[in-house]
Amino acid sequence: MHLRTASLLAAAGASLAAAEGHQARQATPTGTDAWAAAHSKAAAALARLSQNDKINIVTGVGWDKGPCVGNTPPINAINYPQLCLQDGPTGIRFATSVNAFAPGIQAGSTWDVELIRQRGSYIAAEAKGLGIHVLLGPAPGALGKIPNAGRNWEGFGADPYLQGIASAVTIEAIQAQGVQAVAKHYLANEQERNRETMSSNVDDRTMHELYLWPFADSVHSNVASIMCSYNKLNGTWACENDKILNGILKNELGFPGYVVSDWNAQHSTNAAAINGMDLTMPGSDFNGRNVLWGPALNQAVNNNQVPRSRLDDMVKRILAGWYLLGQDRGYPAINLRANVQANHKENVRAVARDGIVLLKNSGILPLNKPKKIALFGSAAVVNPRGRNACVDRGCNEGALGMGWGSGTVEFPYFVAPADAINERARSDGTQVSVQATDSTSGVSNVASGADVAIVVITANSGEGYITVQGNAGDRVNLDPWHNGNQLVQAVAQASQNVIVVVHSTGPIVLETIQALPNVKAIVWAGLGSQENGNALVDVLYGLVSPSGKLPYTIGKSQSDYGTSVASGNDDFREGLYVDYRHFDSKNIAPRYEFGFGLSYTNFTYSDITVDSTAKAGPATGKTIPGGREDLFETVATVTASITNSGGVEGAEVAQLYITLPSGAPPAPPRQLRGFDKIKLKQGAKGTVTFNLRRKDLSYWDVRTQNWIVPSGSFGIGVGASSRDIRLTGTISAA
Ligand SMILES: *[C@@H]1O[C@H](CO)[C@@H](O)[C@H](O)[C@H]1NC(C)=O
Numbered sequence: 001m002h003l004r005t006a007s008l009l010a011a012a013g014a015s016l017a018a019a020e021g022h023q024a025r026q027a028t029p030t031g032t033d034a035w036a037a038a039h040s041k042a043a044a045a046l047a048r049l050s051q052n053d054k055i056n057i058v059t060g061v062g063w064d065k066g067p068c069v070g071n072t073p074p075i076n077a078i079n080y081p082q083l084c085l086q087d088g089p090t091g092i093r094f095a096t097s098v099n100a101f102a103p104g105i106q107a108g109s110t111w112d113v114e115l116i117r118q119r120g121s122y123i124a125a126e127a128k129g130l131g132i133h134v135l136l137g138p139a140p141g142a143l144g145k146i147p148n149a150g151r152n153w154e155g156f157g158a159d160p161y162l163q164g165i166a167s168a169v170t171i172e173a174i175q176a177q178g179v180q181a182v183a184k185h186y187l188a189n190e191q192e193r194n195r196e197t198m199s200s201n202v203d204d205r206t207m208h209e210l211y212l213w214p215f216a217d218s219v220h221s222n223v224a225s226i227m228c229s230y231n232k233l234n235g236t237w238a239c240e241n242d243k244i245l246n247g248i249l250k251n252e253l254g255f256p257g258y259v260v261s262d263w264n265a266q267h268s269t270n271a272a273a274i275n276g277m278d279l280t281m282p283g284s285d286f287n288g289r290n291v292l293w294g295p296a297l298n299q300a301v302n303n304n305q306v307p308r309s310r311l312d313d314m315v316k317r318i319l320a321g322w323y324l325l326g327q328d329r330g331y332p333a334i335n336l337r338a339n340v341q342a343n344h345k346e347n348v349r350a351v352a353r354d355g356i357v358l359l360k361n362s363g364i365l366p367l368n369k370p371k372k373i374a375l376f377g378s379a380a381v382v383n384p385r386g387r388n389a390c391v392d393r394g395c396n397e398g399a400l401g402m403g404w405g406s407g408t409v410e411f412p413y414f415v416a417p418a419d420a421i422n423e424r425a426r427s428d429g430t431q432v433s434v435q436a437t438d439s440t441s442g443v444s445n446v447a448s449g450a451d452v453a454i455v456v457i458t459a460n461s462g463e464g465y466i467t468v469q470g471n472a473g474d475r476v477n478l479d480p481w482h483n484g485n486q487l488v489q490a491v492a493q494a495s496q497n498v499i500v501v502v503h504s505t506g507p508i509v510l511e512t513i514q515a516l517p518n519v520k521a522i523v524w525a526g527l528g529s530q531e532n533g534n535a536l537v538d539v540l541y542g543l544v545s546p547s548g549k550l551p552y553t554i555g556k557s558q559s560d561y562g563t564s565v566a567s568g569n570d571d572f573r574e575g576l577y578v579d580y581r582h583f584d585s586k587n588i589a590p591r592y593e594f595g596f597g598l599s600y601t602n603f604t605y606s607d608i609t610v611d612s613t614a615k616a617g618p619a620t621g622k623t624i625p626g627g628r629e630d631l632f633e634t635v636a637t638v639t640a641s642i643t644n645s646g647g648v649e650g651a652e653v654a655q656l657y658i659t660l661p662s663g664a665p666p667a668p669p670r671q672l673r674g675f676d677k678i679k680l681k682q683g684a685k686g687t688v689t690f691n692l693r694r695k696d697l698s699y700w701d702v703r704t705q706n707w708i709v710p711s712g713s714f715g716i717g718v719g720a721s722s723r724d725i726r727l728t729g730t731i732s733a734a
């Protein structure tokens with residue numbers, strides 16, 4: 001714990017715990033010892049295995065041939081179980097009595113390290129209770145460079161630092177429960193369209209500073225496994241790419257664990273083996289054919305096409321993950337029907353609630369016992385066909401809780417906006433009239449006599465194997481679905497007090513809505529999963545002050561982002577300039593910037609302190625999991641005072657952005673390199689602390705293939721968003 005913050009424990013509970021977690025992560029001897037112990041157990045076990053056993057350990061049993069989405073056969077010689085791998089990043093897929101957690105993007109939107117940690121811990125507790133050994137998450141691999149890309153909602157936001165911290169914390173929480181985490185999808189899998197044929201052609205610096213970054217943090221947090229993606233990198237499949245698997249992941253990042261293929265992402269027997277893949281899943285294609293390892297690998301080893309030492313290395317890496325997590329000692333048996341819900345829904349509600357971002361409020365919120373509320377939109381109620389009517393959530397009917405695809409979970413219950421608003425209205429004596437459709441006719445009847453009209457609109461996306469209303473995973477545009485703009489326009493003609501609630505997997509263009517003077521508030525409610533309505537009511541009625549901040553930019557038009565879904569290969573020509581990095585460098589005004597969010601109170605920033613020992617030059621440390629050891633050392637600490645100067649208790653996400661020295665290679669004007677969420681009672685003052693690691697001040701130097709802290713004066717900006725910098729300072733590195 002940082003000394004200066006110690007006395008403020010009461011005021012700053014969450015944020016202090018976050019700071020402690022951050023430091024604990026640095027203080028841990030990086031897990032190298034634990035990995036070494038796991039590897040020596042794995043080596044001892046290896047000696048007792050036949051070649052057939054080894055082939056079985058590295059080859060899934062085939063699609064739909066076991067209790068889990070991925071399975072390998074038990075190996076009796078070493079009491080190795082039938083290994084169970086299961087989706088995914090939002091909770092446990094295909095289970096009956098679990099929680100559907102708030103998606104990654106909502107967790108990112110809270111910017112609350114403790115809630116993110118608890119979320120990971122609870123998901124893993126459910127996984128372990130069901131006997132799942134390997135949880136296929138988190139998913140920092142869609143960074144969100146394309147705002148309409150289908151799977152962005154499974155990750156934590158359009159910034160590598162935010163993705164990196166949230167992934168690291170999630171992995172630590174999952175593995176602290178004894179469950180193996182898998183960071184996915186490696187690498188540069190930024191869209192759904194053509195994901196199984198296209199090549200992501202990313203230059204080396206961009207790859208390191210954006211797409212690889214959260215994976216390096218994941219490896220540093222001792223993630224047991226990394227999942228290689230469907231796409232190619234520079235023309236070579238990710239799952240047989242020597243450079244990204246052997247070169248970058250296993251050598252440069254010192255990854256001691258195993259690379260598992262995405263499901264059916266393997267394309268060859270020998271190249272995949274030689275170039276660094278360790279476990280094939282599900283072991284066949286989705287028709288049960290095309291088994292590329294198993295007997296084929298056995299033959300390749302016998303023919304010396306794949307070295308026997310490579311097979312042994314695969315096995316050791318996989319067994320090391322199992323030993324690292326202590327799964328050799330009394331792990332529960334597989335039972336996906338067990339009830340493991342416990343009290344975890346409290347975290348779902350907290351993340352759903354604290355991830356809500358208040359975008360606009362002309363004094364209409366919080367609500368105070370209105371006489372009559374008119375509520376509009378098909379998304380105000382649970383899907384009339386049933387909350388889980390659509391396989392893998394592949395539709396957009398009724399209230400939206402998460403996107404669609406393999407990263408989904410069955411909802412155990414679903415509280416929609418109408419459910420929660422009705423319940424609250426009963427205790428307030430408020431009359432509620434609901435139009436649970438998106439039709440614009442008849443709106444004025446429903447709105448008549450209401451002192452406030454709430455319109456719920458959505459935008460949805462998901463994984464490319466399901467097409468919903470013409471959207472094959474990626475969204476075809478950034479407009480609200482179901483004519484949401486027209487519905488809001490109609491309601492704004494019938495009411496002077498309109499609140500627009502948006503449930504969405506990512507940004508939408510709000511210009512039509514923004515132009516309506518009768519729209520007095522916009523509540524960006526994101527993806528609240530099963531607690532969708534409860535979380536909304538908590539914020540609408542001021543049970544809490546909203547405290548989420550946007551984990552991406554909301555632009556005024558799609559073209560303002562400078563990226564779009566590629567129709568063939570993607571050359572990543574935008575380089576480092578994605579999301580706010582692009583808006584800032586091109587001086588494009590967004591509608592709502594990255595990091596933005598209002599509250600029911602006000603926060604004043606003061607007293608910045610900067611304490612730095614940063615030295616210019618390359619990283620020199622030995623390689624530990626995650627990269628050179630010194631990259632993870634704290635080289636500067638910045639603090640600032642935050643005062644709650646408004647009328648109610650609230651929480652503020654203070655953010656730190658750096659600007660590289662003028663002599664450094666060209667870089668985005670501002671880059672997120674710290675955040676700290678602090679909860680403060682009315683009138684209270686507290687301290688936010690940002691610990692900058694060496695990597696946070698470094699750029700990737702292509703020539704020397706190393707991270708370098710440039711010499712000169714770094715700009716430090718601390719503020720309430722990427723464009724609301726309240727305090728500035730400098731760090732000099734010589
Ligand atoms: C892809 O090609 C670019 C341009 O030559 C290069 O900078 C980068 O390192 C390559 N990446 C991989 C993974 O091969």
Ligand SMILES: *[C@@H]1O[C@H](CO)[C@@H](O)[C@H](O)[C@H]1NC(C)=O
Nearest residue numbers: 600601602603645646647648
């Ligand atoms: C917050 O500050 C703004 C502008 O300074 C002011 O208009 C508003 O009343 C303040 N809100 C509260 C809750 O104090």
